[in-house]
Every structure is written in structure tokens, then in C-alpha cells.
Amino acid sequence: MKLLKFGGTSLANAEKFLCVADIIEKNIKNAKIAVVLSAPAKITNYLVETIETIIQHHQKLEDINLSENIFFELVQNIKKMQPNFCNKSINELIKKEFDKLRKMMHGIILLKQCPDNIRAILISRGEILSVFIMKNILEARKHQVTVINPVKNLISIGHYLDSTVNIPKSKKLISQINLNNTDVILMAGFIAGNEKKELVVLGRNGSDYSAAILAACLNASCCEIWTDVDGVFTCDPREVSNSYLLESLSYEEAMELSYFGAKVLHPRTIEPISQFKIPCIIKNTNNLNSLGTLICEKNNLTKNFLKGVTHLDNIAMFVISGLAMKNMLNINARIFTAISQKNINIIIITQSSSENTINFCILENCIDQVKSALTEEFRLELKENILNPIHIISKLSILSIVGSNIFLKPNIASKIFYTLGSANINVIAIAQGSSKHSISLVLNKKNILNAVKIIHDTMFSNKKIITVFLIGIGGVGKTLIKQIFEQKHFLYKKNIDIKICLIANSKKMIMSKNGINLSIWENDFKKSKEEFNLDKLISLTKKHHFLNPAIVDCTSDQLLSEQYITFFKNGFHIITSNKKANTNTFQYYQKIQKTVSKTNKKFFYETNVGAGLPIISTLKNLLNTGDSITCCKGILSGSLSFIFGKLEKGVTFSQSIKEAQELGFTEPNPLDDLSGIDVARKILIIAREMGYHKELKDIEITPLLPEHFYKYKDKNKFLSKIQELDLYFLEQTKKAKKLGKVLRFVGKIDNKGKCQVKIEKISIHDPLYKVKNGENVLAFYTKYYHPLPLVLKGYGAGNNVTASGIFSNLLHTLS
Structure with a gap:
């Protein structure tokens, strides 16, 4: 039958x-x-x-x-x-x-x-x-x-x-x-x-x-x-896209899932089939080819002991407390009796080791009945202050992780708490041990969907997901998209999945909660009529609860950099090549660092200083391991490195600028590079990382060009006038050569924290001597690295290396 x-x-x-x-x-x-x-x-x-x-x-x-x-x-x-x-x-x-x-x-x-x-x-x-x-x-x-x-x-x-x-x-x-x-x-x-x-x-x-x-x-x-539906899934597919169909469940596992909110079978349905050992199969009339999910006495079809993540919403927690509670031997019995007389079910209960507090959870629609019953039952104790006033916490949810003999797995609880802690989700209460097949956590309801997603991802998938929101699609932004697209299959084999869910410039954007198709993104972007709006970005993430969301800022926009704190507070990591945040006022710089620490989010800005070179991470490692920086100096402009390298070979100053521009080493207007302000910003960031309280105005910049050149805001006018300096730089190059030296545009922080940006004549024994062709170099003189400095050297300009640096930072959000 x-x-x-x-x-x-x-x-x-x-x-x-x-x-x-x-x-x-x-x-x-x-x-x-x-x-x-x-x-x-x-x-x-x-x-x-x-x-x-x-x-x-x-x-x-x-x-x-x-x-x-x-x-x-x-x-x-x-x-x-x-x-x-x-x-x-x-x-x-x-x-x-x-x-x-x-x-x-x-x-x-x-x-x-x-x-x-x-x-x-x-x-x-x-x-x-x-x-x-x-x-x-x-x-x-x-x-x-x-x-x-x-x-x-x-x-x-x-x-x-x-x-x-x-x-x-x-x-x-x-x-x-x-x-x-x-x-x-x-x-x-x-x-x-x-x-x-x-x-x-x-x-x-x-x-x-x-x-x-x-x-x-x-x-x-x-x-x-x-x-x-096809059967029982590891999580609700409407909430978690990478949930998958379970082949089988034991009666106990199905009972736990259904009890804590999964729409499998009602616990009352499972009781008779469990009692009489009747196998039950959940099947789909819309998909007759699906094998469904078998619920039976022993679950032998799958090796994975974990079965699902589910949640029960609209929960309230009652807190019964009082210093004299430990002398009330029958308090638990009185609580349970008073509530059971109202035919109300207690979902989970926890009790403090000192027995001064009892917490239990019920459905929110039962609050008034339970409060009335307990107030009547403990009327005298409340009046005499033997018990504290009954405290009720509403708008809660219970998240449950269900699996066979889950209590025997020693690392499960630690993984759960680490995962939630990384997402800044607080656990209000935990119940483990009352059931050997589940661990249940009480959370704020506003966090439940995000918690379910990240717990499911941690427990059921080896995939490490990064959800990217890219703002800025100039040379660096476009190159980054290309690199991610080309590397997608390689990373996928390493269980890393990077989904770009937003691409935007200052005017418009395209979005997709499941990830934008990077093979046709440019066509989609041209067709888009969606105006760029930060509020839409934040509301999108709140609605869909993306895993590991990261904003990538490839702009140089001041207003966007001033939104970083808002981004952190809304759960984003930030990876940026935009120097404006870290070179804003020192007060804002400190505020960002404190927010990063408080929100437990990642803030990577390696490309602020050295494009693809690991200057910031190296500096932090030196300081974290107890080293101290005596001084540092470097060539931190790829464009100026290229230009001064060309001067050595006899190329005129104006021609070297044009070549640098054609190779994409300079800003759209080369004047921005030649002003020295870009190098000054980088030196400011390094100084702040070293612990100096500096503002941009504290960086001494010795102008590279005569002052009247800086009035040419039109790049064509500027390039036509710059030829006037060809003879001057030719003479300066020759003078340095006679001394056995070369000209370099150097940023420097001395042992007293003085910061300077200027042209220097560099001797052959200096680590900055052989730097050219767009290379960057930074030499750290430290307590450990002395007299020979720690030198970081490599290309410091160009879309490829900058995008690569951002890409590397993106991957570090997984650590």
C-alpha cells in the first residue's frame, strides 16, 4: 500500500x-x-x-x-x-x-x-x-x-x-x-x-x-x-540562491527543521510516520522528474551530516530575573505551568549558571497572554521585589543549524560564532545540547536574512564569495573588470567566486543581484538609463543581504570618499585607489580608522601609494612586528619616474611628457602629475600610517615648474608652453651627470617626521638611482633594516598594475 x-x-x-x-x-x-x-x-x-x-x-x-x-x-x-x-x-x-x-x-x-x-x-x-x-x-x-x-x-x-x-x-x-x-x-x-x-x-x-x-x-x-517544490532544501531557495536539494533526512532532522520554521512538514505530520517507521517522500507535481527528498528512520544516502539552516521569525524573549531566584526551587515549574495553562508553546529556554536569570522564547502574538499569566503567577514576588520586573525583548528571530548528531562536532559552534562576528551580528542567546540534532541562536530579526546567508555559505559551501560594487570605469576600472573576467575560472577552481553586482560612473549605473555578465557589460551600460545613486546601492544590499559586499572606488571623487563611513556602517568593505579619503583632514582619517575597527570591515588602499606595490601592507607589518621607521624616501610617481628616466637618454622634457601621456602613465592633464601634489598625497598617507599627525599643508612641495605654468588648466595650452622648459631640464640633467648623479623627483619623510617633495640629485649608491621607465621605489630605513634599507620596487603606473593591486586587495577581504 x-x-x-x-x-x-x-x-x-x-x-x-x-x-x-x-x-x-x-x-x-x-x-x-x-x-x-x-x-x-x-x-x-x-x-x-x-x-x-x-x-x-x-x-x-x-x-x-x-x-x-x-x-x-x-x-x-x-x-x-x-x-x-x-x-x-x-x-x-x-x-x-x-x-x-x-x-x-x-x-x-x-x-x-x-x-x-x-x-x-x-x-x-x-x-x-x-x-x-x-x-x-x-x-x-x-x-x-x-x-x-x-x-x-x-x-x-x-x-x-x-x-x-x-x-x-x-x-x-x-x-x-x-x-x-x-x-x-x-x-x-x-x-x-x-x-x-x-x-x-x-x-x-x-x-x-x-x-x-x-x-x-x-x-x-x-x-x-x-x-x-522539488523537496527539502538546505535553506529556502528564495532567500539563499546556492541552497541545494537534500536527498534524504532522518525523522529527527526533519522534525528539527520543521520545528524551527522550515516549510518541510509540520512536526505533527512527522510524528506518525516516525512512530510507525513509514518512509516519506516530498515530491513536486510541477517537476515529475525530480527524485524528491526521502524522510526515513536512518539517513544513509548522504555523507554530509549537516542538513539545513532555517529560521523562525516574530519571536519574543521573556527575561525573568532576580537575586533571590536561586532560593525559589520551584520557579521553573511555576513558569511552565502558568504558560501551559494558556496552551502556549515555549520554543527555547536558557538559564544562567548562577540561576539568577531565566530566558525563554515564544511567538510574538502570545506576548500579552504570557505576560498576563506570569504577572498573575508571580504577583507577590514582583510586589516584594523578589523578582525584577519582567523584561520582554521583541522583534527577534531564531536561527537553527540542523544536522545529524551535530553536538558531537566540536568546531561547529566556533565556526558559527566566528562567521556571525565577522558580519557584526550579535547573538542574544544560544541553545545547544537540548537537542543533539540542532544548534539554535536568538538574533535580532533585522539581521536574520543576512545571518542565514552567511551561515549557509560557511556550513554548506566551500565557495568564498565576494560581492563587488564598482564605482569608476575609467582605465583602471575597465581593466579591473577585464582581469576579474579573465581570472574567473581559475579562481572558481580555488572555490572563489567574485560577483560584480554594480558598475557605475558619476552619471549612471547597471545593477544585478546575481552578478553582471562581464562579457557584455559595456553594451548593457550604454543602454542603461539608471542614474547613479548611493541610496539605491545601499538599499539594494539591505534588500538582498549580499555575502561579503565590497565597494571598489576607482574614482578620484571627493564627495564619494566622504561617504566611506556610511559604507562601513552599512556592512561594506572598501577597496580604493582614490586618495581623497586618506588625505582628507587628519580628523576624518582617524574617524575612518576607528569606524573600520568598530565595524570589523576591511579597508584596503594599497594603490593609494604604490599602485601594485605592497607599500602599505609592508609598512604595517614592520610596525606590527615591533620595528620602528627611522626615515623613508621614494619615487612615488610612475609618470615622473618615466619622464626623468627619459631625460637621462637625451629626450626633451616636453617630448617625454607626451610619451608618458600616450602610454597612460599621466593624469588626463599632465599638470596634475607635474604639480607634485599627487606625490605629496602619497607621502601624507605614509606619514599618517607611521603615526604622524599631518595635514596636506604640512607636506613641503618644491615646485617642479615655474609658478606661471600652473595657470594653464587647458592641457593643450599647457603642452604647447612646456617646450619652453626643455633647455632648462637639459642643463639640469647635464649638471647632475657631471657629478655622477641623476635627477629624481623624490618624496621623503625624515627621522623627525618632516615631509618633503622635491627634485634631488641621486648618487649611484642610492636605491633610487636606477629607477626609471615608470617604476616606483620606496626605501624604508628602520631599526631592523639599517644601514641597508628595505626596498620595494616595481612599476608604479599604468592601468594593469593598479587594477592588479585592487584585485589583490579584493581577494584579501576573504582573509
Whole structure:
């Protein structure tokens, strides 16, 4: 015997009904079949809403026509597709049933309330009509059908709207039914009968529960729950895109997942199949090829002991505290008794080791009832200040990680806390040990989706994800995109996935929550009409809770650099080639550093100083390991390195500038390089990293050009005038050469913190002597590196090396 249960989404329309009939027919060939049906999708909700509308607004009965017409339309469409379908008798039954409902609802209008026994009858009509329709479809296909009346044969106890079936009694009654081996057995879900043979309903997920009960009563070999998803996933696929289908679960694992919010099966459904060791398969009527998820006694199909991450929202935590609590030996019993008398479930409970505090969690909609019950129970203790006033924390969620014998895995809790700590998510309470199959954490509800994503990623995927928001698509920005695209497959093999979800310039942007297609991004960008807006960027990340989000700033924009603190506070790392933030006021520089420390975000700005050279990281490593910097000096402009290198070879000053510009070494206007301000900014950043409280005005710049040249803001005018200096620089180069030296534009910080930027004549023994062709060099003279300095040397200009430096910093966000 195999039992099949079909939910409302599987019976949503005529096509779906006939698809279910096909599935039933296919299974008939191999085994005896029993089928449990829900109401068609939305019908039960419509009936509930109609009742509430009538009670609250005393409206007329027109609302019920909507439900009735759905059934008439459903039958009419089935008639068109199913030969020999007897729609006349069904239409008569539908009319008869809804006439009864109208009479009942007329009574509700008069009473201005709906008794629970009447409500149960009203809201269960959909299941009864589903069975009658399916019976006629199967009979039209020449099958014999036996309908089990759940009111007569499923004996339950409890409330009219939330009853529990007595399996032994029900099994005895069903065994007395003469069931033909060739008949298809049909039964309406959601419905049972009490000892008085009155109709009752089985509460939330009652149809699944009915299926498990009937499977137990018929000694079924298997119970298949057909729904609109492929089975059970490691996480809700709508929330976590890289969640995947589980092949199997044990009963205990399924119970934990469902208890803590996963839409698998209700715990009440799992109890009967677990008790009678009935395998249960979750399958999809929309994807008949999916194997589904098997829920069984022993989970041997998969080696991964972890099964899922789920969450339960709208939680409130009660805090009962007081110094005298340790002398109240029966306090736990009194709390549980007071709450159980209200039929309210405690989800998790924790207690301090000193026994001065007890915390427990309930659903938020029960706050008033629980508060009232506890206030009454501990009225005297609260009055005498033996207990502190009851404290309630609302807007919480419970995140649960479920797995087989998870309590035996020593590193799980540490990974969870490290992951959440890295994302600045605070854990309010933890429950571990009460169940050997789960660890549960209480978090603020506002953090839950982000927490679920990063915990799932940590526990279930070896992939390390970086979500990039790129601002600035000049030479460096475009090169960075190209490098990431070309390196994607190599990194993927190393389990690193870089997703660029935003590309923007100062005017417009393109966005994609799943990552932009980098092979066609330029075409998409040209077509985009989306204006660049920082608020949209922040709201996008809040909505989708991206993993490891990083803003990459490839601009030189002052206003954007002033938003860094806002970015950090909204959960972003920042990688920047933009020097404006670190060369702003020292007060702002300090504020950024404090924010980075407070938010636990990464701030990488290696390319501020040395393009692809690891100058900042080297400096920090020296200081962190106890070394002290005596002084440092370097050539920190790739363009000026190139220009002065060309002067040695006899190239004129103006021609060397043009060549540097053609190679992309200079800014759009070479005057920006020749002013020395760029080198001054780099020296300022190094000085601040060394601990000096400096402002940009404290950097002494000896002008490279006569003062009147700096008035030429138009680059063409500037380039035409610069020829006037060719003879001057030729003479200066010759004078240096006679001394065995070369000209270099040098930035320097001495042992007292004095910062200078100027042309110097460099001797052959100096590490700056052989620097040319766009190279950068920085020499650190330190306590450890003396008299020979630590020298960093390499190309310091060009899109490739700068983009490479940013790329390297991006990868370091994973550390």
C-alpha cells in the first residue's frame, strides 16, 4: 500500500487536477493506492476571509460566490479536457454545499459571531469537494473508487479547530472497512471526527497530518507528499540562491527543521510516520522528474551530516530575573505551568549558571497572554521585589543549524560564532545540547536574512564569495573588470567566486543581484538609463543581504570618499585607489580608522601609494612586528619616474611628457602629475600610517615648474608652453651627470617626521638611482633594516598594475 497526498497548489486548476489523476493512474499499476487531497489552492483562505468579513462588517453573502464560482469554473474546464466526466452531478453537489454554507453564514450574521463547530464545517468544504471531483475523474477513466469518510473513521480529541487523531482507535475503525484491492482509496485531508462524530479540523498543515495518519492506519509502505517544490532544501531557495536539494533526512532532522520554521512538514505530520517507521517522500507535481527528498528512520544516502539552516521569525524573549531566584526551587515549574495553562508553546529556554536569570522564547502574538499569566503567577514576588520586573525583548528571530548528531562536532559552534562576528551580528542567546540534532541562536530579526546567508555559505559551501560594487570605469576600472573576467575560472577552481553586482560612473549605473555578465557589460551600460545613486546601492544590499559586499572606488571623487563611513556602517568593505579619503583632514582619517575597527570591515588602499606595490601592507607589518621607521624616501610617481628616466637618454622634457601621456602613465592633464601634489598625497598617507599627525599643508612641495605654468588648466595650452622648459631640464640633467648623479623627483619623510617633495640629485649608491621607465621605489630605513634599507620596487603606473593591486586587495577581504 502506497499513500499519496496532494496539496492545494497541486489542485489549483483543471490541468493540475488531471495531472494528479495521471500520477495516481501511474502508481496504480505498481501498488494499491490511497490518496489524501487538500482543498484547491486559496479556497480555504477565501472561506476564512468570508467568515471574518461577515463577523466584522456584517456584510452580505456575495463574498461566498467567489469560492463557489471557482468550483463551477474548475468543473467546467475539467469537462472540456476529460471524456466521460460527469459534471452535472458535481455541479448539483457544489450548489447544495454552498447553499448550506449560505444558511450557516446567515446565522453568523444574526449571532455576530461564528461558533467553532460551525467554523470547522465551513472551512473544510474545499477538501470534501476536491475528493468528489477526483472521484468522478477517476471513474470517468474506468477506475473503482472507495471514499473514506474521515469524520466517521478518524477519531480525534481536542478543539474543533485543532484536534489530534487517536491512531489506535482510528486504525481499528478503518480496518473494519471492506477495501477492495483494486479500488483507489480517496479521503479528504484536514478533517476528522470527535467522539460525538462531529466534524473537527486538524489545524495548521492538517492535510499533511491526515495523510500521515491514514498511512499509519493502512500500514502503508510509503507516504508521498506532493507539493510545488522539488523537496527539502538546505535553506529556502528564495532567500539563499546556492541552497541545494537534500536527498534524504532522518525523522529527527526533519522534525528539527520543521520545528524551527522550515516549510518541510509540520512536526505533527512527522510524528506518525516516525512512530510507525513509514518512509516519506516530498515530491513536486510541477517537476515529475525530480527524485524528491526521502524522510526515513536512518539517513544513509548522504555523507554530509549537516542538513539545513532555517529560521523562525516574530519571536519574543521573556527575561525573568532576580537575586533571590536561586532560593525559589520551584520557579521553573511555576513558569511552565502558568504558560501551559494558556496552551502556549515555549520554543527555547536558557538559564544562567548562577540561576539568577531565566530566558525563554515564544511567538510574538502570545506576548500579552504570557505576560498576563506570569504577572498573575508571580504577583507577590514582583510586589516584594523578589523578582525584577519582567523584561520582554521583541522583534527577534531564531536561527537553527540542523544536522545529524551535530553536538558531537566540536568546531561547529566556533565556526558559527566566528562567521556571525565577522558580519557584526550579535547573538542574544544560544541553545545547544537540548537537542543533539540542532544548534539554535536568538538574533535580532533585522539581521536574520543576512545571518542565514552567511551561515549557509560557511556550513554548506566551500565557495568564498565576494560581492563587488564598482564605482569608476575609467582605465583602471575597465581593466579591473577585464582581469576579474579573465581570472574567473581559475579562481572558481580555488572555490572563489567574485560577483560584480554594480558598475557605475558619476552619471549612471547597471545593477544585478546575481552578478553582471562581464562579457557584455559595456553594451548593457550604454543602454542603461539608471542614474547613479548611493541610496539605491545601499538599499539594494539591505534588500538582498549580499555575502561579503565590497565597494571598489576607482574614482578620484571627493564627495564619494566622504561617504566611506556610511559604507562601513552599512556592512561594506572598501577597496580604493582614490586618495581623497586618506588625505582628507587628519580628523576624518582617524574617524575612518576607528569606524573600520568598530565595524570589523576591511579597508584596503594599497594603490593609494604604490599602485601594485605592497607599500602599505609592508609598512604595517614592520610596525606590527615591533620595528620602528627611522626615515623613508621614494619615487612615488610612475609618470615622473618615466619622464626623468627619459631625460637621462637625451629626450626633451616636453617630448617625454607626451610619451608618458600616450602610454597612460599621466593624469588626463599632465599638470596634475607635474604639480607634485599627487606625490605629496602619497607621502601624507605614509606619514599618517607611521603615526604622524599631518595635514596636506604640512607636506613641503618644491615646485617642479615655474609658478606661471600652473595657470594653464587647458592641457593643450599647457603642452604647447612646456617646450619652453626643455633647455632648462637639459642643463639640469647635464649638471647632475657631471657629478655622477641623476635627477629624481623624490618624496621623503625624515627621522623627525618632516615631509618633503622635491627634485634631488641621486648618487649611484642610492636605491633610487636606477629607477626609471615608470617604476616606483620606496626605501624604508628602520631599526631592523639599517644601514641597508628595505626596498620595494616595481612599476608604479599604468592601468594593469593598479587594477592588479585592487584585485589583490579584493581577494584579501576573504582573509
